[in-house]
Amino acid sequence: MAVPVGAAGSGGEAGSASGGSLRLQLLGPLRMWRGDVELDAGPPQQALLLALLLARAGRPISTSRLVELIWEDAPASAVNLIHKYIGTLRRLLEPTVPIRGTGSHLQRRGNGYLFVAGNAMLDLAVFRELVQDAETALTQHRPEAPDRYVEALGLWQGSAGDGLTHGPAAISIFAGLHDEFYAACVAAADLAESLGRPERVLPSLRLAASMAPLHELVHARLVSTLRAAGQQAQALDVFRTARTCLADELGIDPGPALRAAHQRVLVGGTAPAAGARPLVRPRAPWQAAAPSGRRPAGGLVGRAEELAVLRQAVRSALDGGRGFVIVDGEPGVGKTRLLEEIAAEAGQRGAFVVWGRCLEGAGTPSMWPWVKAIGTVLDALPAETRDRWQAGVIGGLLRRRDDDLVAPAMLDGGRFRLFEEVVAVFREASALWRTLLVIDDLQWADDASLHLFSHLADQLPEGTMIVGALRDRAPAPGTDLSRMLAAASRVSGHRRVHLGPLSPPEVAELVRGETGRLPGPGAARGIHARTAGNPFFVRELSRLPACQGPLTEDAVALTEVPSTVHDVVRDRMTGLGADTRDLLRIAALIGREVHLNLLARAAGLDVRACLDHLEPLEALGLMESALEDPCAYRFAHDLVRQSVAETIPRRRAAQLHLDVAEALERAEPGDDSVAERLAYHLWAAGPLADPARTVRAQVLAGRRAAAKSAFDAAERDLRMAARNPANSRSTTDHRA
Template sequence: MGWNGESMVSREVTASGQGVPVKVHFTVLGPVRAWRDGIELDPGPAQQRAMLGLLLTQAGRSVPLGEIVNVLWGDKPPASAVNVVHRYVGMLRRLLEPTLAAREEGRWLIRRSGGYRLDVGPDEVDLLSFRRMTEEARRSRMSGDLGTALKRLTEALALWQGPAAAGIPADVRAHPAFTALDREQLATVQEAADLALSQGAAHHVLAQLWETAARHPLDEPVQARLVLALAAAGRQAEALETWHAVRSHLADELGISPGAELRAAQKQILNRQVAPALISTGTAPASETPTKAPMQLPPDLVAFAGRRADLARALALLPEDGRSPKTVIIGVISGMGGIGKSTLAVHLAHQVARRFPDGQLYVNLRGFDPNGSVLDPEEALRGFLAALGVPPHRIPSGLDAQGALYRSLLADRQVLIVLDNARDAEQIRPLLPGNSDCLVVTTSRDRLIGLVAAEGAHPLTMDPLSADEAREMLVRRLGVDRVVSSPDAVDEIIARCAGLPLALTVVAARAAAHPHLPLTATAGELRVADGSLGAFVGSDPGGDVRSVFSWSYGRLGPDAARLFRLISVHPGPDITVPAAAGIAGMPVGKAGRLLTGLTMAHLLTEHAPGRYTCHDLLRAYANELAHAHDSEAERRAATHRVYDHYLRTAHAAGRLYSPYWRTTTLPATAPGVAAETFEDDRQALAWFNREHLVLMSVIDQTVREGFDTHAWQLAWTLERFFDRQGHWRDFLTAQRAGLSAAIRTGHRDAQAHLHRGLARASARLGRYDDANVHVQQALHLFDELDDRSGLAHAHRCHGWILDQQGRYEEALDAAGRALDLYQSVGDHVAGGSALHALGWTHALLGNHRQATTYFEQALATTDKHHNRYGAGGTLDSLGYAHHHLGDHSQAIACYEEALQLYRDIGDRYQEAGTLRRLGETYLATGDRGTTRTVWHQALAILDAADPLAAEEVRAKLRRIDRPAGR
């Protein structure tokens, strides 16, 4: 936190003869500023401000009068220098001392030993606070507490608001008294960077490194650390670009090549010795992350009834004063299926949510999904990290690294976490926060004894509703008059529902839909219904929940009953109306009406507009019915239709999202399937984002069920979406699954394309050895197939991978091969992408004039109306090249056109990147006002999409907001 008139802590001193406590504080780590009682003072003209700055650099020590004169005037002081110093002292005392008596005595500015001393402590001047924090950090480091050491160093560095004593005359600021402070900050930044890199936490210092490197462009040690930190944050290409920029700057300014430290940094990156792991978090420290708090709780149940004792037991875990806990509290709600665990957990969460100002996280772990699609903890963690503001492409690989980042982000937060429907303790443990003020509520049919024993979780086992609670629930849903008028029938309904809220909900839904049907008739229907409790409640003989389900199912029409059964083959986690229509082979309108009916019967839940889910007990029951009433051929046909639906729709969306990307030819569609249609690429991208999780489940299930052709076709089709939107781990998973399926089917063309996709996905994750293996496989297969277009794509991919590794001359050769092949087959649009690649590699080499030629040729081949993404990328690159050539008006025009295209698509992340570069160009023209406007527009996007990038923009804004001369 920076120092200002409201946030600083200062000692209180009583002014002589007045008894009035006075607070003063000062800053010198940046502008020389002073406050008294929270009100900022004007330290006077520049020379007087410089004297105050000098006294602050020596705070607590007497500065001889001769030293003051030497600092202010050097070796040519005026004859009146001593008198001027005395006048400055008097004027500063008038500012600081509230009374005449205090000024005469000198409470703060004291005459001592032929000089003057500013009598202040660490809480009153930022420099002393900085030194205290750095000393505490070093003591922590010596004791082995590296986490605390890094925290204190970053807190200390946050006190710096620019060069020391900024705003005083430049010749005075060049005195060693001030430049020594800059060297002190530089050494501390390097110390913090080394510690952060060793601890896998480069994100904690990256923003400070950016600012420091900008102030010291020729300082090789700090530039080397910036390069390593960028690479550690998963931004290898940017790291190498920065390295080349430093190299050019050293050559232009000093006529030298990079020294050993910078060369070693480049070598580490090229040899993949800088592992992203924890460092590739892409997020600022939790305390600095401005991301909007996640609000993921499902809606509370309006008709929630009973469970007062259970709620009281759960609430007793929290402090009575209404505050959040001071450590992690884990509550385990367990009980049989249908007992109301999830309902209670969500209701409890809504009751206490206000105690957790940093938000709520929720995930359905699908621990008892009848299809076996239990949610992997790594997938759950990725969802949580995304909700906490980490962009998909910056989420580290591996469960351990993701868990460490998750715990780091929650370390200083008060968050409520609901882990619903867990299979076992092992599924939950990676999702538990570390030392933070969080509440974790878990639900499971298992009692999770291991979690209770090892993590100190508090168990809460739910029993069936009592008769009174069940009656209250029916009253809430059906009204008191109707329940009171049929007491015997209500008792029978309660008994047959075994106190299970799910069963009571189904019965109440049927009764509410027929308000004129007496409850005695409802009870009679239940009495004659078939079924047994069986798999639903194990050995508990207390009721017959399957009877309730069969009774409700028996009231469905044949089409609704068939749709309910077939939904059980859907891979989940939820289903839309068009997908349901595909699964049943019926018109979309009819499917929508049937889904509404199933929701009214409480056999499905519409948990989001147009998206339906099913309780796992009901899903298991539907699956039983499907095996009993639908042949294996009918079930497999339904499965085939739903896979066709997603493949066809993804293909249609992909043709709009990336219209010139080569896709596979799809076989004939199964009868009764219609793909969704989209008007433009914006709608296509929105569909991809909505169905992302479902599509991953589809790929997984197609592999498990032997639909290999669907598996590799879907993986191929989704490549561009995963790549552009930064879902690189899902990209890798899908391509691997698709390649295995293509190998099983013997489809060599698909194998070649999927090897190329795997090469790109691997490179995105910094796995360059794997990337090179896969791209060579792709080149070999395409050559064997005599597929010149595919071979061109593979060379284009190879060039991009070489770019990422800084192997620019080889990259130019690969992109040139791709261009020749594209031209030989007459694919001018794809040839444009190769021209773009050639231009970008030249830009990375600093050949910006040559780069513009390639970019302009590439733009001429791009259809801006049908390939807005490609045109936007080319225009952005062209703007970058013009900027570096000093053609700022041209650069601005290119960036503005790229922005319009990205906004038309709805690609906010690319829009933010272009806004950042546009701001740099406006700044280069001297237009600071427009620069601020543009960067604030970028911040509005990056705060939610990429907190680290947002912090970098904030650092730039702080620099341009400083007064002139600083």
């Protein structure tokens, strides 16, 4: 019989007025108890409704979405039925609640409902807490990590909501929970095998394998764990069964992880093999403490389901497979923070983490994320290998001088050769180290960068994982980005992760981490309502002076909460001095990340004075120093930069663009990034810039873009130069 969560008769938040604690099981057949008495969840559709709300505990589900999840062909009365089921379930869970009362657990949120679980009430919540405890203990090298994993895995009694009848729309809800279980099984197996205690995780691994007959990583871990436990015959049986299933169902052979596990069985021996690693692997020589260059202090709030998907992809790459994930969401929802978290975890496990960031603005050099990412990879390769690659087509992408601006080969199939060389470079890197490539802010990527992203994802080498992140609005995906996403969806193993808003409890936890004080339920609901659960908005709101006192519901209600982040930024700029405000505006025109020397030159300041003006900007959270480069500063969020730029009067912006252009020209003339950025700032300066000078810069920028196979950007720059009146005058003068 399944063991219910919590001890019988325990009190706390799970208690009810009827005299017993309420406990719910979702990790297996849906079951409920009050005290020692088991409750009936009711008819199938009512039980499915409860299971769906439990699976998304703490997060609201709209009524229209519930209708889609419960019925394939919804009746006209579907909404009324949901309201009826909710009322029945409320009385079942809390018998003393009045007929029209809301209760503590099944609550209305907008046009939907959410389930709020009490302490130790829901097995899914307890499972996630135990897994998080295990991962924290493992990172801190504390001995209780194996026990936490075993305790967490023991909560699973079968497939989530086993026995419930649901349509295809609900599959993804429960599949996400299963992915969390599989990921925890794999992690626990790694740890148990490395500690010489493989038998502790065998029951859970067998359950996971029975739930997912086509999940190669789970079966590979079961084979390895059986071998380590001295059960070679059973390990071979598992491999043969998995191989047959893959062939019959998918028409494919086992992948590298399953083949490697099988090979270790054939080699023999019961001691943990070299492939049975602890979760925390020694760092590779090139890695710093935070492989991403920046991992914010404190734990990540929420995002358990999303992290489970990313962790599974990382484990696949670490085992010699491939991983490909696209993360999307609205601006400020925490996409970059999620990428930093998974990058840090992958780095701790020995992966080579490579970042490429797309920058917003017409002045951004074409192929910029790949220039940075490929440069990082080449720098890590042995000198002889690096020189060989730099002498080829890929060297033209990285070259920073005027020589060979437009190689003829690039105009005749050169883009394909460049893309193939990039694939080959990552194949060579992944042969040395398992590699995680992160490309952030894909909504700002140029056409050539998006084509290369698709090309690499389609031919991803074994031992490599690629993660891309993009906004799904502001701006909405353009044609090129939409085509890339469509192509990505056809890549085998592709996963798409959408980041939604935080729930009210998660908002409260985020505010606590930001201010050191936990808001009450009323204040948390008020902050959530005014920010729509957007983490960036929540942080900005919590930094306002009105939120520095007691975080009560009245205090939140009286706070002038900005309707948009632009209002938040303007509010925080109010107390700045004129010189500091001008420096901030110049930085906003330069871009998300600003080099200190360039900023100082554009503002007409020395570096020390520039640092003095940056100090209050750091205190307000508008800008921050870049940990990976002590001479660089960056905006806390690109939304902040956009908001600041919009405060600049048009005529003043033209002069500031010219100041930036003057500062860029005083930089290294042959710098590849300067040409395209210079052309943009001279163009934005309009009539204040010498037209002939602008034309020369646009022509050079077009030639440099063409040299990198970014032909769309090259055409744009050259067309702008051709339309410039100075170009017509210079042509007329030449003919005269």
